[in-house]
Amino acid sequence: MKMETKCIHSGYKPKNGEPRALPIYQSTTFKYDKTADIGALFDLSSNGYFYSRIGNPTVDAVEKKIADMEGGVGALCTTSGQAANLLAVLNICSCGDSIVAVSEIYGGTINLFAVTLKRLGIECIFIRNDAGEAEIQAAIQPNTRLIFGETLANPAMCVFDIEKFANVAHKNGLPLIIDNTFATPFLCRPIEFGADIVTHSTTKYMDGHALQVGGVIVDSGKFSWDNGKFPELTEPDESYHGVQYVHNFGAAAFITKARVQLMRDFGMYPGAINAFLLNLGLETLAVRMERYCSNAETVAKHLLHSDMVESVSYPALPGDKYYQLAQKYLPNGCSGVMALVIKGGKETAVKFMDSLNLASNEVHVADIRTCVLHPASETHRQLNDEQLKAAGIHPGMVRLSVGLENVDDIIEDVEQALKKAKV
Numbered sequence: 412m413k414m415e416t417k418c419i420h421s422g423y424k425p426k427n428g429e430p431r432a433l434p435i436y437q438s439t440t441f442k443y444d445k446t447a448d449i450g451a452l453f454d455l456s457s458n459g460y461f462y463s464r465i466g467n468p469t470v471d472a473v474e475k476k477i478a479d480m481e482g483g484v485g486a487l488c489t490t491s492g493q494a495a496n497l498l499a500v501l502n503i504c505s506c507g508d509s510i511v512a513v514s515e516i517y518g519g520t521i522n523l524f525a526v527t528l529k530r531l532g533i534e535c536i537f538i539r540n541d542a543g544e545a546e547i548q549a550a551i552q553p554n555t556r557l558i559f560g561e562t563l564a565n566p567a568m569c570v571f572d573i574e575k576f577a578n579v580a581h582k583n584g585l586p587l588i589i590d591n592t593f594a595t596p597f598l599c600r601p602i603e604f605g606a607d608i609v610t611h612s613t614t615k616y617m618d619g620h621a622l623q624v625g626g627v628i629v630d631s632g633k634f635s636w637d638n639g640k641f642p643e644l645t646e647p648d649e650s651y652h653g654v655q656y657v658h659n660f661g662a663a664a665f666i667t668k669a670r671v672q673l674m675r676d677f678g679m680y681p682g683a684i685n686a687f688l689l690n691l692g693l694e695t696l697a698v699r700m701e702r703y704c705s706n707a708e709t710v711a712k713h714l715l716h717s718d719m720v721e722s723v724s725y726p727a728l729p730g731d732k733y734y735q736l737a738q739k740y741l742p743n744g745c746s747g748v749m750a751l752v753i754k755g756g757k758e759t760a761v762k763f764m765d766s767l768n769l770a771s772n773e774v775h776v777a778d779i780r781t782c783v784l785h786p787a788s789e790t791h792r793q794l795n796d797e798q799l800k801a802a803g804i805h806p807g808m809v810r811l812s813v814g815l816e817n818v819d820d821i822i823e824d825v826e827q828a829l830k831k832a833k834v
């Protein structure tokens with residue numbers, strides 16, 4: 412099936428007489444005839460649902476759909492994008508390990524990696540999105556367990572060179588984890604370029620309607636975990652009467668462990684109703700992404716000529732620093748998000764945002780409604796000046812997330828707000 416078809420049909424195939432739309436299985440538990448049936452489920456020797464902290468039929472259908480869209484062997488939904496990235500890392504890292512991540516990634520992930528993981532004894536070494544192979548190699552230590560990047564960095568809009576990072580990671584026996592939130596599998600499928608694990612904040616384009624906060628982890632099933640660096644996947648799991656994930660689950664070792672061990676222990680599984688809402692968004696993802704991209708390209712080209720705008724970062728623009736990489740990894744567009752630097756710094760940027768009528772000022776992005784955010788005073792407020800600079804954030808930067816309204820209305824609104832900001 413092609414992507415448009417997968418968006419609609421993957422994950423749920425009703426049998427004769429069953430509901431056409433994905434049902435909401437709003438139940439914490441599932442009834443069985445025999446104690447032994449439940450025992451077999453706990454043993455992982457049979458398939459089925461037994462408790463909605465680690466699996467639920469509605470969520471499962473959405474997991475199967477997203478795994479199919481990304482080209483993975485399995486997926487695990489989480490209660491947020493933050494939870495997805497945390498679980499993906501903790502699945503293979505313990506106290507004393509380190510990870511390598513790109514400094515332009517989402518501010519929430521920077522806090523998680525630089526501050527909270529550090530408290531758990533996991534060190535994060537940050538490198539530039541544009542680092543060459545030697546620079547990436549130099550960041551890798553004997554205790555490094557993974558490399559992490561974002562396809563399209565939020566909000567700096569840098570394009571991540573997946574193949575380059577995958578090559579260095581694989582030479583060192585390490586997996587590459589990619590946060591593919593902004594691109595979605597409609598614009599880029601990182602696994603096809605060598606990524607091993609893909610994560611998402613499904614809160615963004617996948618949902619698209621600002622209805623649920625959620626995340627997902629997708630396992631490519633391609634990484635060889637039995638190179639001596641990942642004993643948690645190859646040695647017996649004491650908390651699961653000696654199960655050996657690679658031995659017992661093969662290509663699905665990583666995602667199975669994330670579910671039956673970490674999800675069991677941390678309990679960050681979404682409710683059925685949230686998965687249902689996410690699925691509604693996924694069904695229209697393909698058509699929405701096309702329109703986000705075309706609207707954003709029109710707005711970005713228009714803003715390039717404004718005397719109020721210092722710069723527009725949108726990698727689909729031929730003059731953009733990341734145009735070549737975008738042509739390779741995102742040939743069908745670069746989402747609806749762009750980073751604008753308004754002339755006059757923070758004060759003018761805030762005045763511009765406060766003067767918008769149609770576009771809303773909110774902590775969100777990738778919605779059907781056009782919205783704006785000021786990273787330096789909002790999402791990235793916790794970062795210090797040095798981190799802000801490394802994350803590619805200018806004090807006058809506005810993150811504009813172009814929605815699905817008529818593009819002429821969006822441009823008219825932006826124009827009138829720029830005029831007001833000028834006075």
Ligand SMILES: *Cc1c(COP(=O)(O)O)cnc(C)c1O
Binds near residue numbers: 494
């Ligand atoms: C929003 C976002 C996250 C965090 O996701 P939540 O669903 O808000 O927890 C992670 N990565 C990226 C790229 C994001 O845009």
